[in-house]
Structures are given as C-alpha cells and as structure tokens.
Amino acid sequence: MSDYQQFIANVKRKTGIDLALYKEAQMKRRLTSLYEKKGFKNFDEFFRAMNHDQALFHEFLDRMTINVSEFFRNAKRWEVLEKKIIPKLLEKNKRLKVWSAACSTGEEPYTLAIILSKFMPLSQVSVLATDIDDNAMARAKLGIYMERSLQEVPEDVKKKFFVKEGSHYKIIDDIKRTVTFKKHNLLADPFDTNFDLIVCRNVLIYFTEEAKHELYLKFNGALRPGGIFFVGSTEQIFNPAAYGFEVEDTFFYRKM
Ligand SMILES: C[S@@+](CC[C@H](N)C(=O)[O-])C[C@H]1O[C@@H](n2cnc3c(N)ncnc32)[C@H](O)[C@@H]1O
Numbered sequence: 115m116s117d118y119q120q121f122i123a124n125v126k127r128k129t130g131i132d133l134a135l136y137k138e139a140q141m142k143r144r145l146t147s148l149y150e151k152k153g154f155k156n157f158d159e160f161f162r163a164m165n166h167d168q169a170l171f172h173e174f175l176d177r178m179t180i181n182v183s184e185f186f187r188n189a190k191r192w193e194v195l196e197k198k199i200i201p202k203l204l205e206k207n208k209r210l211k212v213w214s215a216a217c218s219t220g221e222e223p224y225t226l227a228i229i230l231s232k233f234m235p236l237s238q239v240s241v242l243a244t245d246i247d248d249n250a251m252a253r254a255k256l257g258i259y260m261e262r263s264l265q266e267v268p269e270d271v272k273k274k275f276f277v278k279e280g281s282h283y284k285i286i287d288d289i290k291r292t293v294t295f296k297k298h299n300l301l302a303d304p305f306d307t308n309f310d311l312i313v314c315r316n317v318l319i320y321f322t323e324e325a326k327h328e329l330y331l332k333f334n335g336a337l338r339p340g341g342i343f344f345v346g347s348t349e350q351i352f353n354p355a356a357y358g359f360e361v362e363d364t365f366f367y368r369k370m
Contacts, residue, residue, distance in 0.1 A: 118138075120157065130299065132301055136321055145160075148160075148174065152173075176249065180320065184262075186267055195344065196232065203341075210230070212230070213242045213311070216244070217244060220243065220254025220295075221259070221263055222313060223243035224289055226241050228271060228275050236288050240294070242294055243294065258283070258284050300329060301321070305336040311341065312333055312336060312342070314329075319348060330356075340369060343366070344365065347365060351367060
C-alpha cells in the first residue's frame with residue numbers, strides 16, 4: 115500500500131471521511147503541499163502528528179474542504195432560479211422544501227433565503243444547509259462576511275438584508291433564522307427526502323466519477339417528482355436521463 119493509500123485508510127478510520135472518493139491527483143497535491151510546509155517528509159509522519167495535534171488536524175480538514183463561496187455566485191444562474199424555477203415550483207406547492215448541500219460558510223443558503231423571501235413571508239421560508247466542515251458552518255452561523263463575498267449582490271439587496279459593521283457585512287437575523295445548519299457528509303450520510311429544490315454547487319467537481327454517479331442517483335432519490343437539482347457552473351451532468359433527470363435549464367435538472 116502506498117504512503118497516500120495508507121493515509122486514506124487512517125483518515126477514514128479516524129474521521130469517517132473517505133478521501134478515496136475525491137479526485138486523487140488534486141487532493142494529493144493539496145495535502146502534500148500542506149505537510150511539506152509543516153516540515154513533514156511523508157503522509158505517514160503527517161498523520162501521526164495530526165493524531166496528537168488538534169490544530170494540525172483542523173488545518174488538514176481546512177485544506178481538504180476548500181470553503182470558497184460567494185453570495186449569488188454566478189449571478190445569472192440565480193436569476194434563472196428566481197425568474198423561472200421558483201415560480202414554476204410554487205405552482206405545485208406553496209411551501210418549498212429546500213436544501214443547500216455543501217453550504218460552506220453560508221453564502222449559498224442565505225442567497226436562497228433572500229430569493230425565497232421575494233415570494234413568501236420570511237416566516238414560511240426554511241432552508242436546510244449542510245456541510246462536512248464544522249468550522250465553515252460555525253462561520254456561517256455567525257453570518258459576518260468580507261466585502262468580497264458580496265461582489266455579486268445587488269445594491270438594494272445589500273441594503274435590505276445586510277448591516278455594515280466596519281469593513282464587514284452582517285446578514286440580518288430575519289434571514290439567519292430561516293436557515294438550519296447541520297453537519298452532513300454527502301459521501302457517507304443518508305439523505306432526507308421530498309425536497310422541491312436541492313442546490314449542490316462546486317463540490318461534486320472534487321469527487322471521483324464513481325462517487326458522482328452515486329450522488330446523482332441519491333440526489334434524484336431525495337427530490338419529489340418535478341423537483342429541481344441546481345448544480346455549479348462547471349458541473350453539467352452529461353447524461354441526466356441515466357439518473358432520472360431532464361434538463362430544465364443550463365445547470366438545472368428536473369426529476370422525471
Ligand atoms: C467550494 S465550497 C462550495 C460552497 C458553495 N456550495 C458554493 O458553491 O459557493 C465546497 C464545500 O464542500 C464541502 N464538502 C467537501 N466534501 C464534502 C462532503 N463529503 N460532504 C459534504 N460537504 C463536503 C466543503 O467543506 C466546502 O465547504
């Protein structure tokens with residue numbers, strides 16, 4: 115077994131996270147540069163150190179999870195969601211069950227809540243937001259962001275849903291209350307069901323093809339018939355019918 119394969123097995127035993135389901139070259143490169151920076155010679159040394167150094171273990175998690183996010187990331191897609199997808203979903207159900215899977219630091223579920231608030235009172239908006247990374251979700255719950263996370267946010271939305279505090283922006287409590295954060299590993303934990311809309315963006319790109327195939331099927335199973343699966347702007351599904359989806363719009367798939 116190679117040094118990296120042994121590391122994968124150790125990490126799986128320690129955390130339940132299966133690095134074998136992430137694209138190998140990319141993940142290996144990211145982790146190698148971290149252990150080298152820390153002065154270790156190989157994955158074995160790195161793992162041993164991680165075992166008694168909690169801070170190092172967190173750095174490892176941080177490096178493997180890649181938390182970059184942004185409000186209204188790829189704004190044109192969110193426009194399609196608002197103008198076309200949500201109105202259509204609301205024709206069937208007045209209440210929507212919505213999941214932001216791999217929500218990172220919260221920009222995505224809060225964007226969803228902001229958009230949904232244009233269609234219904236905030237008391238009826240509810241978004242489930244999950245991620246494997248506790249640290250990212252702790253930041254999501256704080257709801258404080260640097261200006262660069264808000265680059266794509268229209269001025270009127272900024273005024274209405276954020277409070278400026280020095281050089282930071284805080285999402286207002288009314289929006290915060292609509293989002294429930296929960297730890298969830300897409301590659302290991304069971305999925306809830308009957309969703310009208312699942313947003314899972316910019317995480318599938320890190321997974322192997324096999325892991326992706328399995329996840330498409332699981333996302334399909336988690337949706338109601340007619341429900342929508344919204345993916346990231348580099349994450350087109352090449353054979354949606356194989357997973358029970360049809361194309362609704364670019365990067366939006368409807369469960370058949
Ligand atoms: C690049 S961020 C994407 C954030 C947001 N969805 C967006 O598009 O802006 C990727 C997120 O996927 C999460 N992630 C990685 N592996 C995961 C897994 N197995 N289960 C759940 N989340 C995972 C990371 O912790 C990270 O927060």
